[in-house]
Amino acid sequence: MITLTGINKIYRTREIETQALENVNLEVNKGEFLSIMGPSGCGKSTLLNIMGLLDTPTNGTITINGTSTEKMKDRTLAEFRNRMIGFVFQSFHLINSLNVIDNVELPLTYRKISAKESRHLAEEVLQKVGLSHRMHHMPSELSGGQCQRVAIARAIVGDPEIILADEPTGNLDSKMGTEVMDILHRLNKEEGRTIIMVTHNEEQAKQTSRTIRFFDGRQVE
């Protein structure tokens, strides 16, 4: 599904050079629930951003579903992200000026589908995450757990094959965290979505199909 070959990421400033990722080779299979663990600053999020085509590696190649993303232009990359990948962020990243349903519809606004269909799909996923009663609320009126469920709804509304979750329970208490994890497991098991999750939580990692560990930009396990 996703193949990373020889990925390096170096951040350069005038004074210093920081190697965030060093020769990462990784293969993620379709339907897998992969967790990435490691201490803060070890390059987990950088790796996730590169896999999600939000950032480019300094060198190395990324292949998703057999397609190399190396030479993709902005338009193709945007379309690829829109169709193939759904993101769930630690701090939810909802647009505060839009209500819940409009936030969920966001990925669909970049597709050629009717407003009616878009609304219908958004309502459907909100029901799936148990938030159909909060459709017209603003993000500021929701709890953290509810915000993350909206973020998950937004991530899956476009029916992407891959979900990238960057510490999805990092800002939630354990009860809400469990609720969010339950939804992710359901999406993996029942819908066969490939999920790659960055986490610090050993318990959550144990529940996934595979765990890889990073240290100082290198995969150590």
Next chain:
Amino acid sequence: MNTKYFKQIWAHLRQDPVVSIISVLGTALSIFLIMLVVMLQQVKVAPFSPESNRSRILYAQYISISNKKWGDGSSNGPMDVKIAKELYKSLKTPEAVTIYSVCTIPAVISIPNSGTITTDALLTDADFWHVFDFRFIKGKPYDQVSFDAAIPSIVMAESMARQLFGNIDIIGKNVEFNYTSYRIVGIVKDVSTLASTAYAQVWVPYTTTSYINNIWCEVGGSFSTAILARSRKDFSAIRTECNQQLAISNKKLSEKGYKILSRNRPYDQEKKTITYGANIEPDINADHRQKIIIFIILLLVPAINLSSMTQSRLRRRIAEIGIRRAFGSTRSKLLKNIITESFIVSLLAGIIGLIFCFAFAYLGTDILFAQPYQSTFCQPTIDTSILMQPATFLYALGFCFVLNLLSSLIPAWRASRINIVNALNGKIK
């Protein structure tokens, strides 16, 4: 257009009301200022009754004549009726040609057993009523027969009629116009002084006055000419015909050493409005350049200010930019979104600015439309038909668009280039 745009704009405006108010009012005031300049120009060139045909009228307000004995000198001013007829009335291409006094003439008017009133009178021929579309409330204009026969007939503005008689049912009654009895044949709706050619309070046939005898330098007099073309396309043919007539007249005048200088007359409405003297041909290109420079300054100064406001608004929305990019927005789509949002705000501000402008035009008519060489003591009047020109709205829309582009293009472009991960983390790099 997607209603989400409006919902989101409204939400953003509400997020920081002080900045929003300053931003919207700043744009509104800029549009107000620009539209005032446009409006001042518009009233000079846009059609409104009785000058509804402005777009297809050519004017020969003045004549210029030189003489071999004068060296490089020339004499310039209004023309004599005889030469006006020879040069312009004889033209075959136009729909109609009218000869009228170069400006309104202060006259006294009265009815029996009452005092005299000073009035602005225009001396015209019968074709004047064809070239200009007055709104007759009662009666009709004097015709060619009564004009040729020099029958003292008078057309009066409604307010003048009411001032004299208290009502407008006065067709057929007589008034004393410059101490001569005239029969009232028509009452027209009042004409704004902004109708620079057709304005007067009373109109009489010039054949009934002695003004036709004021002649200087063979061809100079007290009259001007307006030529109504069938369409603007005929302007070139009319000018060619005018030049042919001029050559014929000059041949006759050359015997006495005189020569009429063309100065590329007749002029269209726009050129007429920038004619400040009879002895020079107005430079329309210089006038355009001057206006463009004024508009650029008027647009650029607020655009720079608004640009920094847009930039600071976008800075607060940096994470949103990252989110949109992550979920599939291309750079160009993001650019389009930001510019569209900004345009909607500019448009809202533009509407407010235009309302300010109309309000100011009504309330400040005396200041705004005071004319430098006014031949009347009447205050300029303005009504909706003069101000509410479709072109005015188009100009306002155009200026909003340009202002928006100038103020939002660079911030939007910069926002669209931000690295997605940095944007998500709230960093502008």
